Amino acid sequence: MSEQNNHSTVENTTTGLNHRKLLMWAFLGSDCMFFASLIATYLVYRGKSVTGPEPIDLFSIPVTSVSTFVLLMSSMSMVLAYAALTKGNLKVFRVWMLSTAIMGMTFLGFQVFEFRDFTVNHVKIGCEENNAKYTELENKFSSQQKSDYKKQCSEGKKEADIEFGMTPRTNLFGTTFFVLTGFHGAHVTLGVIWLLSLFFYSFKRGAVSADRHLDVDLAALYWHFVDIVWIVIFTVVYLFGVYEGF
Template sequence: MSEPNNHSTHEDTTTGLNHRKLLMWAFLGSDCMFFASLIATYLVYKGKSVTGPDPIDLFSIPVTSVSTFVLLMSSMSMVLAYAALTKGSLKGFRVWMLSTAIMGMTFLGFQVFEFRDFTVNEVKISCEENSPKYIELESKLSSKQKSDYKKQCADGIEEAHVEFGMTPRTNLFGTTFFVLTGFHGAHVTLGVIWLLSLFFYSFKRGAVSAERHLDVDLAALYWHFVDIVWIVIFTVVYLFGVYEGF
């Protein structure tokens, strides 16, 4: 038997569910285990980095809250796109679909900005004797960063600018953070490509229609899933990373 068409709401299958929808749910179950393993790795290594920086040295909760908000709103516009399509409004579908994709791209833009920001991060440390900032960071700085600080201060300036960035190679936090959020970003990227494909495909007569709503339904399921994963990552990585007591 073949993949059934999605022209009718009732499917000619044992359960009445569409094959492709069932497949999507199985895939999402599998993807849950994928992210669970990455998040578990992150948690196992939380606080185990030999050198800095730590989450508290890099994260800006207000900035990431904005991108999180944008991603959550994209889920809403995804719902509106699907609702418009099932009501037969192709125009509404296109508007909401494009805005969903744009919000997804905005989120990705924030992520690129944030990744770059982390790699070029600098810290200002006063050159006075027993500078509190230096004492705070002493255990996190590498020997190269410490000698850099001392070299700068030897020139008689008041405040040294020490390179304190993070790449995936810097420490365990960098490794686990970039790989976890990077794979989430890759999921979002795939989602954006999928959404844009549907958007452009909708200009072909009859290619996207209320009868063929399942094509959009599947993309929406995936999109919402990626969103939910981000809520977990934002909580576990960002909020728990910055606020004491978690």
């Protein structure tokens, strides 16, 4: 290697790799540990909640499958944006970039919808003796919910409407679930801000260009990482969560 350039040390490094890209990969390795700690917490507390609801009472696999699919496709869109940029095609880059951000926001929309849905969840249970659903849910109910059921039924209703929602405070499942998926959501939010910043920045002449593709490359790496974390969460939290045998 020749003598280092006095004006800039960025391009001329010992390994020939870019400083920022190296940092990004080190960061992603580190972020693995972050999510691992959250996932480990979720897993060791799995099934240890004192009261319900449990995953099976709340999760809707079809809905989450759709949002999972959207996030997967946003990864494709991201990589296509990057490919367009390296070819110098700024217009195509902008289209894919915007669609990535929109898909990211769609995913977040699903998450907000889901979180809200969980907090206001209700169950309707018939009031007849030895109702099958009540027998199933009885040991997940708090004493408040049990007395609520009895009260509503003693009022002569045919069917009791019990609040069976979950917030981070409700039980261990709520705590671990919301904090894990919430921090993933925070990562997605940061990613969307990053992508949109680059999108708007690209309208400034020369600000985003093929020879400055690294700016987009780094955002893309981050975005794909957020996607793979979700791949793990979808399987471990959602699919294994509803599957009783685990």
